[in-house]
Amino acid sequence: MKLPRIQPWIAGLAALALWVALAAWVHLQIAGPPRARAVTIRLAHWQNEVGPADGLNDVIKRYEELNPHVRVKQMVIPPSIYRQWLRTNFVGENSADIVEYGAWLQGMSDIPVRYFAPITAQLQEPNPYNRGTSLEGVPWLKTFSDELLEQRLNSPEPGQYYAVTQARGSFRLFSNRQLLREVTGSDRVPTTLIELRAVAERLSAYGQARQRPIALFAGSKDTATLLMGMYLMGTTSRLVPELDRDGLLSLSAPHVLGGYLQGKWDFQRPAMLAGLTLVGEFSAQMKPGFQQLSRDEAMREFLHGDALFIFAQSGAARTLHDQASFDVDALRAPQPTRDDPVVGPYILGPFADGNDMTSFGFYLNKRSPLKAEAIDFMRFLASQEGNALFSAQSGWPPSIRGVPMSPEVAAFVSPADGYMLGISYFSAGGNSRDLLPRNLYRLTGPQGSPAKLAAALDEQMPEAARADLAALTRDAWLATLPQDARIAALGGLVHARPDQPAHGLARERLEAAQNQSEARALMFARQLQSAGTNGRER
Amino acid sequence: MNRLSITYRTLLLLWGIPGLFSSVKAASGLEAVWNSIADSQPAEAKAELRQVELIDARERALAGVVVALTRLPLTGDRLRELDLVLADLTLEVDDLSARALYLRARLHQVHSTPANYARAGELYRELAQRHPASHWAQLGLVKLGLISLYALPEPADPAARLAAAAALLGAITEPALRRDLQMQIxxxxxxxxxxxxEVLPHLIAAERTGGLFALIPEDLVLQIGELSLRAGQYKQARTYFDRFLREYPVSLRRYNVQQRMLELVRREKEGGS
Incomplete structure (x- = not known):
């Protein structure tokens, strides 16, 4: 049988029609009709204590009601593996669309520039989820209580914002209300160091009478480090103006380290010896061997009623409230006063026991295929409604202005009623940070004393300070080096597209940031060259 | 034959449409390379540079050096190789030559170990002499100022270092770059x-220029206020402290400044300026 002959142009048209039909089918299979099917965005963080995950669940639930085509999956990654998890997933291009990150995470300083997308432009516009609230029409950036101060401090590219925050934090002395009442016979809480010492005396008598010793503070390496670091800085505050060469009214790491190497301060100074004496008092109020214990063990000690107070960050509140069989109050840190017998002569005045800086920052994955959806969720997360849901369920103070707070939550916000002194003597770097815990036995041991501890610290500090200053120099160079290629590339774009002012602005900002990092690196290197050893042999 | 040729042409056209798009991509290829580098995506930049066609050989060579600078650190051999490429590119008198000369100076200053500040300084000076109006020469003068302040062996005396850096300000006409160097001085x-x-005029000039980012604007206003107080320039101190309290309502150092204002009042009562 002979088949009819098909004209070539008909065959061509048929092939074209088939090609178009196939292309359309493939396109629909890949993309789907707009908004026809749900997409899932992923949100990762490491806050695995009681509260934050529940708060985020409430936010997600409400968001999904408002946006039925979007699903949000929350991923809580254990803090112990978070850094490795984050890097592995970014390298494998499998990271969540929105991730928590903190500038203090060690060995991760390259992450923001490599993997996060700046959201500066979005932050200049009003947040649509704030419509109908007191923040309607207000640029998103201005709706944060601190206008994202942490981003201004730590942004990898000065002037660019990369994250939105969820909460505020402070330090608090959490108290067992019933026990405090039993011990002191009243509901009055200690507000000064002198009053705190009086409570300690009564507590000791109370324990002896019942043959059951109760510690003043629940002890662990973590909680003790927080407590001692804050008080050592606050009770030696008269030293700060002496070391503040640049007139910034607070100290930064190079001032602390460089100042030490130049002999501007040491641990033999009367203010330091007084501060170390106070550290000794605090150590004696924790159970022996506390340095071997973790924060969780300190929490258990407090929850069992074996300690009257626990010093912790405000984020611990929800866990303490949920798990304690007694009422827990969050007290402001008792302040030293001018008539304090130990540290009185060395203080400028009250010191800050927290600040208004917001944290728990969420960043947008630069390579997310769902950037628009992710940004939209971030807008809801950091809107008045979203942040209120988070705060109510987590018990963490909100980051957004105008979000109502219960009195319990409001108690975690410290008013600006004390000196902000900057970095403490033991926080200026990894090497100097280890010195106090490593040598604390020289203070608390049987033959220990503040003078012995001070002598040991002064022996070890020159080497630690030099190593920390060298690390600061290295970090400043690391921030400088990769920018040469980026500046040259932006120069290429400016040259190719003179009609686009955004390239010129980006180059100007990057050059300013690099000039700043480069000058710091050169200054630190010079400081290292010229710094002495504080009069001590190396 | 004619019918066959129509079918053939149709198929060719269908086949050729994606090809048309790829030539458009090639034309804008270098821009894609620059975008990827600016976006900190070195692997993409390298792949894109390989795909770029029909560009000037000098442009390609310069782009190759910039791509190489995204993969740090560089070995000594690689640095020497790049230096030779850049040296070749500086022979002409055009914008590309200025960019190449600037990058040469950067290789010697920040990418070599140990840094060769003296050689970098020579190259920055040469750049300023050959291309005085170029942005790269202006930026190079800022860098020269920075190494004069801290790294060049001469002049060793601090006052002379500051004077050497300040002498460069006259040649820097771009306000943002002039501001950067003035602040660092x-x-x-x-x-x-x-x-x-001696210090305050530089800080005040930098602050007046504006356009600064991050925490620096807040630091500068506070710093000028406090240093003015220390220098006994109380009126100026008050101006800057007032500005600080007005312009930085959420600063963590508000309490500190309020306390310094009390000190200022006390000193003013004692009869200062």
């Missing part, structure tokens, strides 16, 4: 414990 003055009357 002020801060170097503090580092070298120079008199406050």
């Amino acid at each position: 002020g801060w170097a003055g503090l580092f070298y414990n120079r008199p406050l009357d």
Whole structure:
């Protein structure tokens, strides 16, 4: 049988029609009709204590009601593996669309520039989820209580914002209300160091009478480090103006380290010896061997009623409230006063026991295929409604202005009623940070004393300070080096597209940031060259 | 034959449409390379550079050096190789030559170990001499100022270092770059414990230029206020402290400044300026 002959142009048209039909089918299979099917965005963080995950669940639930085509999956990654998890997933291009990150995470300083997308432009516009609230029409950036101060401090590219925050934090002395009442016979809480010492005396008598010793503070390496670091800085505050060469009214790491190497301060100074004496008092109020214990063990000690107070960050509140069989109050840190017998002569005045800086920052994955959806969720997360849901369920103070707070939550916000002194003597770097815990036995041991501890610290500090200053120099160079290629590339774009002012602005900002990092690196290197050893042999 | 040729042409056209798009991509290829580098995506930049066609050989060579600078650190051999490429590119007198000369100076200053500050300084000076109006020459003068302040062996005396850096300001016409160097001269003055009357004018000039980012604007206003107080320039101190309290309502150092204002009032009552 002979088949009819098909004209070539008909065959061509048929092939074209088939090609178009196939292309359309493939396109629909890949993309789907707009908004026809749900997409899932992923949100990762490491806050695995009681509260934050529940708060985020409430936010997600409400968001999904408002946006039925979007699903949000929350991923809580254990803090112990978070850094490795984050890097592995970014390298494998499998990271969540929105991730928590903190500038203090060690060995991760390259992450923001490599993997996060700046959201500066979005932050200049009003947040649509704030419509109908007191923040309607207000640029998103201005709706944060601190206008994202942490981003201004730590942004990898000065002037660019990369994250939105969820909460505020402070330090608090959490108290067992019933026990405090039993011990002191009243509901009055200690507000000064002198009053705190009086409570300690009564507590000791109370324990002896019942043959059951109760510690003043629940002890662990973590909680003790927080407590001692804050008080050592606050009770030696008269030293700060002496070391503040640049007139910034607070100290930064190079001032602390460089100042030490130049002999501007040491641990033999009367203010330091007084501060170390106070550290000794605090150590004696924790159970022996506390340095071997973790924060969780300190929490258990407090929850069992074996300690009257626990010093912790405000984020611990929800866990303490949920798990304690007694009422827990969050007290402001008792302040030293001018008539304090130990540290009185060395203080400028009250010191800050927290600040208004917001944290728990969420960043947008630069390579997310769902950037628009992710940004939209971030807008809801950091809107008045979203942040209120988070705060109510987590018990963490909100980051957004105008979000109502219960009195319990409001108690975690410290008013600006004390000196902000900057970095403490033991926080200026990894090497100097280890010195106090490593040598604390020289203070608390049987033959220990503040003078012995001070002598040991002064022996070890020159080497630690030099190593920390060298690390600061290295970090400043690391921030400088990769920018040469980026500046040259932006120069290429400016040259190719003179009609686009955004390239010129980006180059100007990057050059300013690099000039700043480069000058710091050169200054630190010079400081290292010229710094002495504080009069001590190396 | 004619019918066959129509079918053939149709198929060719269908086949050729994606090809048309790829030539458009090739034309804008270098821009894609620059975008990827600016976006910190070195692997993409390298792949894109390989795909770029029909561009000037000098442009390609320069782009190759910039791509190489995204993969740090560089070995000594690689640095020498790049230096030779750049040296070749500086022979002409055009914008590309200025960019190449700037990058040569950067290789010697920041990418070599140990840094060769003296050679970098020579190259920055040569750049300023050959391309005085170029942005790269202006930026190079800022870098020259920075190494004069801290790294060049001569002049060794701090006052002379500051003077050497300040002498470059006259040749820097771009306000943002002039501001950057002026601010660093002020801060170097503090580092070298120079008199406050010498330091303050630099900081005030930098602050007036504006356009600064991050925490620096807040730091500068506070710093000028406090240093003015220390220098006995109370009126100026008040101006800057007032500005700080007005312009930085959420600063963590508000309490500190309020306390310094009380000190200022006390000193004013004692009969200061």
